[in-house]
Amino acid sequence: MATRVTFIGAGNMASAIIGGMIDSGFSPSAITATSPSDAFLAPVHERYGIHTNTDNVAAVAQADVVVLAVKPQIMKEVCEGLAGVVQRQRPLIISVAAGLDAATLEAWLGGDLPLVRCMPNTPALVGTGASGLCANARVSDEQRALATELMEAVGLVEWVEEEHLLDAVTAVSGSGPAYFFLMFEAMEEAGVKLGLPADTARRLAMQTALGAAKMAMASDKSPAELKRNVMSPGGTTERAIEHLEAAELRRILAEAMDACAARAREMAAERGGR
Ligand SMILES: NC(=O)C1=CN([C@@H]2O[C@H](COP(=O)(O)OP(=O)(O)OC[C@H]3O[C@@H](n4cnc5c(N)ncnc54)[C@H](O)[C@@H]3O)[C@@H](O)[C@H]2O)C=CC1
Numbered sequence: 001m002a003t004r005v006t007f008i009g010a011g012n013m014a015s016a017i018i019g020g021m022i023d024s025g026f027s028p029s030a031i032t033a034t035s036p037s038d039a040f041l042a043p044v045h046e047r048y049g050i051h052t053n054t055d056n057v058a059a060v061a062q063a064d065v066v067v068l069a070v071k072p073q074i075m076k077e078v079c080e081g082l083a084g085v086v087q088r089q090r091p092l093i094i095s096v097a098a099g100l101d102a103a104t105l106e107a108w109l110g111g112d113l114p115l116v117r118c119m120p121n122t123p124a125l126v127g128t129g130a131s132g133l134c135a136n137a138r139v140s141d142e143q144r145a146l147a148t149e150l151m152e153a154v155g156l157v158e159w160v161e162e163e164h165l166l167d168a169v170t171a172v173s174g175s176g177p178a179y180f181f182l183m184f185e186a187m188e189e190a191g192v193k194l195g196l197p198a199d200t201a202r203r204l205a206m207q208t209a210l211g212a213a214k215m216a217m218a219s220d221k222s223p224a225e226l227k228r229n230v231m232s233p234g235g236t237t238e239r240a241i242e243h244l245e246a247a248e249l250r251r252i253l254a255e256a257m258d259a260c261a262a263r264a265r266e267m268a269a270e271r272g273g274r
């Protein structure tokens, strides 16, 4: 029988994963999503043909995998409401919530459960996400493979063996899309100062980022070597890169990512973990 997957929450992240799963061949009839209000459920039901339910407990009663996809602020209440049914059913739990550690979630759910923590990112919405995953000791190899399959439906999956490394994943890819969006804003503004129409500068900046990422992924050369290939000696790129290095872009990025990881640790502490 097909693996039955229940999503607690039917918002952005749940919809992205559900859409990816269906595109990669999962049967909609094996997927259920929940939300307290039918208004949230109607769009996912209509779009994907999955089951929906306003009752979390009923939706989990037959599940092999439960994906926790509600906001971190309401996770405690949601998990405590599910503790009875998950202790009976013992599904694999996958949490995509930021800043909530595995032990805290497991305790809210009554303890002793296989649990995978996942840090996704919003490009999952367009099937090009990047997720970091970490399993607790109770997750079997089969369950690991299942978690990989689900998250690969919306992009790249990287496992880390120590949970604190998910803070580093947050700093690289969880929050990372925002760094590139900032670059797009800045490149557009600078392009306009150089005389380009804003939408032209924006399109050129975005296509350049897409091209650079595709090229780097397809190449066996390092980013440093690819960068050197663009920099003709005495040319234009060399001048721009000299400016970025002199302004210590590398140090600025390292400090920003340190601050990001530190905030992830603080959030976990605020919410009852670590
Ligand atoms: N790394 C990242 O960039 C991202 C991480 N996340 C994580 O994913 C999780 C979900 O975020 P979004 O999808 O953006 O939120 P969202 O607000 O779009 O969706 C939350 C869903 O939960 C439902 N909900 C509310 N109370 C509920 C309850 N008691 N029982 C069941 N469902 C309930 C809402 O109706 C809604 O469908 C969060 O924990 C967030 O930390 C989400 C987006 C990006």
Ligand SMILES: O=C(O)[C@@H]1CCC=N1
Pocket (backbone or CB within 6 Å): 098, 170, 174, 175
């Ligand atoms: O900014 C945040 O807290 C969440 C976690 C990673 C991306 N968004």
